[in-house]
Amino acid sequence: MSWFRRPSRPADPLLAELADALAPDRVRNDGAQRSLTSHDASVFDGGVSGPVCFPTTTEEVQAIMRIAERHGRAVVPRGAGTGLAGGAIPLGAPVVVCTGKMNNVIQIDLENRIAWVEPGVINLDLSKQLRPKGFHFAPDPSSQQVCTLGGNVANNSGGPHCLAYGVTDAHVLALEVVLPDGQVARLGGLEDEPDGLDLRGAFVGSEGTLGIATKIAVRLTPNPPAVRTMLLSFSSVRDAAQTVSDVIAAGVVPAALEVMDQRMVTAIEAYVGAGYPTDAAAVLLAEVEGLEAGVDIDVAHIERIGRANHATDVRLAGSDAERAALWKGRKTAFGAVAQIAPDYYLHDTVVPRAKLADVLEQVYEIVDRHDVLVLNVFHAGDGNLHPLLVFDAREEGTLERVHAAGAEILRASLEAGGVLSGEHGIGVEKQQYMEELFTAADLDHQNRLRQAFDPACRANPGKVLPMGHSCADIQALRAVPTGVWG
């Protein structure tokens, strides 16, 4: 088949039915497309993609679900593929549903302060549309230029500004969801306390294992009239972390509190020149927003706390340009890392805020022992650590050392009273650690939640729960005929 011809009806019955339900050019089964969709932004391999569909409507998503069910295939939703826990990696050649062509902002309803959007809308695109109207969508993951709102919902994503406003879950009021059996459910509502169980709350953060969100009602947050951005420098990471806990303890609720360590700052400076001091052991980027008088009170308070913790320098951005430069540094941190080593593994754990400094010290000790390089840039205000291990996977034995160090970082976080993930999810990355946090009964109840939506475990099987706790998943994976395992 030459590439410029319209694809003809495929011979394979599954592909043929999908092509009939959508359009031949929106169902792809070529090696290039399947290879692309077999990965996400995580370091995990082992994905095998089946046919890749690009629906444009809820009805098409329903049709895909029903066809996949008839052919005994699982279905994996996929947004932009920026997930870091392997949530979108297809296991066992499922039908992959890319939401990229469902990217309309359906309605902006200022009276209810909500917007109805399709799942493929890019996070930043929504905020750009809202800004002139005086609103924005508060969750701002660092990947916001590319990640989709459907992916944000599925991973309950966070971002620097979620400290004051809450993560995605606090900003999703209602969902239209296509269940794995092809039925459409409306979850939640515009009421403050919708009737019935909070199935909307159960769906947000479910990593594509309960169905596919096809419409999302998100909350709009008014843009604050006054914003102040500060950069505090410290001669130790401990002082920066202590400042964060003390600010929270003092009852100040900044919009953002982000810490970057010296190695991260050096990488950022080499990359974009944000004006961060490269001689400080750590910097704290703090932002407060609200009304004029209050933000100045908060700035003074944060400065006092920083100085009491031996801040070597406290800088307040004097202009919008300076503010933008400070944020540019933080927001390009991951790009900067690419300059240091070809591969990175971004971890994501949460610890009580009072334990930040202790756990960070352990992180440095662990990576030293495993001879791995770490950079730290993280949502300190929530206690959300992001140790970023950089390496060159081509070097023999490196990946093993990176995984060994990662496992120890996870355990150190759990021992400090923390949890496995603050915003990236479990996916295939942390399944095997779930039993260290939860009992068999706890995991069994999580599996029941899953089964109420997806009794046959056909949506994104093999994710989140460890295999032993979701036996139906194993069946769904086994149902795949041999030969399609690529």
Next chain:
Amino acid sequence: MSTLASTDATIADFAAAVGETEPVAVRGGGTRWRLGGALTGSARIVEAPKGIVDYQPAEMIVTVRAGTSTADLHRALAEHGQTCALPERGGTVGGAVVVGENRLDRMGRGSVRDAVLQVRYVSADGEVVTGGGPVVKNVTGFNIPKLMTGSLGTLGLLAEVVLRTNPAPPVQRWLRAESVDPRDLRDIVLRPGAVLWDGTSSWILVEGHAPDVDAEIERLAARADITTAAGPPELPPHRWRLSPSDASQADRVVEGEFVASIGVGTVWATTAQPVREPDPVAAQIADRMKHLFDPTGRLNPGRSTWT
């Protein structure tokens, strides 16, 4: 600050009281006893354990047993200048969580749903189950706390919760406003704690740092006739669940006298809201959920979250 130890032993006692068979119901303060329908049959009544287990003001979280009165909880939080999303109208913490009704000043204090970080409950088979985690940000596994909040105790019987707390605003002031569209009040004030409207007058809770509150009041005074109010108006007994846009037309939508929470959607009225039809597919999921969590229907029998 740990005021109680051996929490596991207490929860184990509660689990033993719940047992593994026969209908059982938890009674908290009884303030919302009839919500979700009357109990059917002869359910054994049990009480959840009481007491604040661990309160860390600097961490902004509190671990509290379900049988603790919300008044005791709020008293403990107030000692450290803090508050939380649970309403303060009597009853127990567990009751407030499984009922899931938000406070009048919900816009300022957040919702109950968003405040519940971790739950420990006794399942229908008498096991102690934990969902969520004791930190402010967490996506580790499925969101059991969301499922329990507002479940009216039909999926598990709450023993203990970890709640997010918030700093109490430095200044709060209730004002009454006449001759102004209440929706404008909400647009003038950046983050009001509450905006209420009874069809004629409006009330607004302005809060924050003192100079900001003064500035907001000045802005309000330029647009409406405002006077200081002692507090919110008295609320009629029935709760209507509407969208914010419907609530701001409560005079057309709601029968009888009402107080509408503008920007939130909840309306308190002298008449009850007509029964709403649930989404049929969501109702199927909810039925399956109930069956999976409580196959014999022994937990709070007769109660349903679709009323």
